Amino acid sequence: METTSILPLLILISSLIPGTLIMLLREDQVPLRTFLNLLGAVAKVGLVGWVFAGYMRGEEYSFIFNLALDLTFALRVDQLGLFFAALSSVLWLVTTLYAIGYLEGGQHRRRFFAFFSFCVTASTGIALSGNVVTFFIFYEFLTLSTYPLVVHRGTDKAVEAGRTYLWYTIGGGTVLFLGVVGLFVTAGPIYFGQTEIIEGLISTHSTQLTILFFIMLTGLAVKAAIFPLHGWLPVSMVAPAPVSALLHAVAVVKAGAFGIVRLVYDVYGIRIADQMNLLTPLAIFAAFTIVYGSVRALFQDDFKKRLAFSTVSQLSYIALGVAIVGFLSTTGAVVHLVHQGIMKITMFFAAGNIAETYGYSKISQLNGIGRRMPLTMGAFTIAVFGMIGLPPVAGFVSKWYLGLGAVEAGSYWVVLVLLASSALNAAYFLPIVYRAWFCEPDQEAVPLLSSGRLETKALLLIPVVVTGLLSLAAGVFAAVAGSPLSIAREIAEKLYMP
């Protein structure tokens, strides 16, 4: 058995404790709150880095204790989990900075930052969960901690969106619960990576396992926003920009996508899942969602809504990559977990900056915005190129691997889907870029906030530039050791080892 280590727990605590403390502060204790927030965020990035380095040296970290009766709480570090934890923690740090700037002077900031910390705790908990039960606990915790953020503005529209959000996610959670209990009863407490358990049961329990797979997949597909369970995502866009950025680009939707990755690779095992013909329906739904999300995005004038439908589409790349058997497509799926996150968060930051600085939330208002906010729109443009799949931005790498994987597996229709999606991505993103850079501004726009010589507040500007550059770097340096791609390749290699 591996050595027990408190480090995985510390990674969770580094945001849980600041969150709890922030809850206890007064609303006006801003410096202390900001300090706690940043301390937690930096500590989390540092801890994840520390654990990553240790893991690379061959150390193993796990924290397991018996919660009650047959429920075991298990945190276990593996490469895939660390990959997701690194994404969450880095983007949390960036988004915390952004949120401090974005919400300056707003109401209920104590509540906001407390729940914000809780939801990152949940998302790193999902990343580091060692078994199905622990995953489920954090999956539900994520639902609860994000709800107050969705309704944060407190308007009727926000509250209504919160209701939709809850029906979807609680419904999905309930379905997942059914599957988790069923799996527990059939196969016992499965730790991620113990695919031999299902393999041993397949001859006797084939039907149950097939049904359970689809039950759990349905539960996960809600958060992963796979058609027809995606309805909550565009509606939730009423939340403040940092929430849309972190939650609806990274934490919540990735929890679903990551869950699907875990389910297929680390619970059932890709060979068994393929052998039982479980993957074809997933591929079909994912492919349809990719096209559907893009088509819907075409018709949105609301900037954040267009981004939301684009998220629906882009997320299913991950599911699609999972559904195709092969080293290359697995690499594509895993690497897209990170690539989609950094590109989409850049876009949401940019949208938030424009809305904060000039009050524009519609695409038709964006004429000439690039001249006023060159850095913001520059980062946005990089992300757009990535989404379309132009080299050398991160998104190109994902699509390249997915496409190669599809060819390798002989699924040529997937290549068609990818091409169609790229064309659609270009069709709904390029007009924004065109308006921003090449159209004359309609009227004289007056900034809503004074920001000195910068195009907007520094705290809003730095995050978008950082993530924009990250999107570029992830593509340019894809071949370098330690890049997301190299890690994704290692993960995929281990999965396909004989």
Next chain:
Amino acid sequence: MTDLPTSPFPAFLVGLPVLLATLSLFFRARGKAVVGLAGSLLTGVMALFALFEVTRRGTVIHILGGWEPPLGILLRMDPLAAVFIGMTAVVGIFISLYAWRYFRAQEATTGGFPLFWPLWLFLWAGLNGLFLSNDLFNLFVTLEVIGISAVALAVLSGKKTALVAGLRYLLVAITGSMAYLFGVALIYGSTGTLDLGLLGQVLEPGTTTTFALLVITLGLMIKMAGFPFHFWLPPAHSSALAPVSALLSALVVKGAFYILLRLWMEVFGVSLTYAAGQLIGLAGAIAVIWGSWQAFMQTSLKLIVAHSSVAQLGYLLMIFPLLILAPGVTADSADWLSPAWTAGVYQVIAHAFAKASFFLSAGIIIMALGHDRIESLRDLVGHMRITALAIAIAGVSLIGLPPSGGFMAKWMLLKGIFLSGQWWWAPVVLTGSLLTAGYVFMLLRLAFAPAREKEAFRPVPRSLEVCALVLALGSFLIVLPADNLIQFLQSGEVFGTGIESIMEGGAHGND
């Protein structure tokens, strides 16, 4: 039976609250409350000591006055009884603390309801007596004590709605008792004994036994508001004063369930069929769906919470189909018995904590607003953070989200359902959860919404909010000692047993 160790605790658990209740009657208003609160704390601490005694020595008995049964009365405290008594003590202590502050805050306008205290102590004595009773007639007496004091508590406010609901409650309680007593008479007539342990051995299957089982079950179902006899509960529980609502929902209905469980598992095994288990499970399933749906449709907080009790009690009935095995299945091979029992016990305890907390929160809101229409809960988070948090936490446990006590109950129930292959109950459990989420989040949604017009939230003592929060947290904390708790329960005789049902053709399996 008599070779079990004797202990004075069972006698204290009944005698002490009766004594203190009587004592408090000699005092005037404020004095009653002082004696009452002191008595509650004393009784609670005593109960926890008794629980400790049982964990140390195992099942203990007390023979009242030295008269051996069948002439005298024997009180028997086994692990199951000890757990119920312990739960009553913890929940009871916090409700008492709350009641003390709650009534004092209203003393000027209402007189502070001093009669609450003796009635509550009598009720507590009745509950302890019920958990400790070892014969059918004592159970009847304790049921009556509970029923009368509960009705009196329910009408304490003197409001018209409470009186109407209380009168109905009284009629129902009497009907239930009469049905139960009728069954007891039949049993006594055919066997000549009332002792539970003895009955378990001598009771023969036959028309009389079956009929007695039927009327006794009917009586208890009426008392625990099992579907279709649930109609009296929402008005009675919602119209009572907040601490009373909490007592009625968290503790009183559990008494009838406790007897039902004990009698089915220990006494009437010979007459129970697989179909009987399925039937009572069906009643539970309908209660889960119907009660949750009704709760979802209400517009006042206390009615939501009261209807929710109907649903949550339904989950309790759903363990019976798992405990009564299909013909041909032996108890040794049924690996779902332990999960089913665990589900039952956790549902009882988690609901007691969560529901008590919920009703106490409702009381706080009524105190602040003067009414409990949920529309007025807008911006509750802004005005009463702790109460909002208590509602959220208790609500999460009711829904059954991890890692709450309610989650433990649903996890075990679903596990039992899958292991036994009775998968048809699974959708009920899930639908119930979803509907519960529906009404809990309806409340939370409003709590986060901005106020339309300035609602006049009057200030409320912080200690009341803390009581509600502590109970809500309790519904989570009870998961932590699960291993010890279940191990302790398994050291008793009844926990984990199943009924091997009668084979077709009338022959019955051995016990």
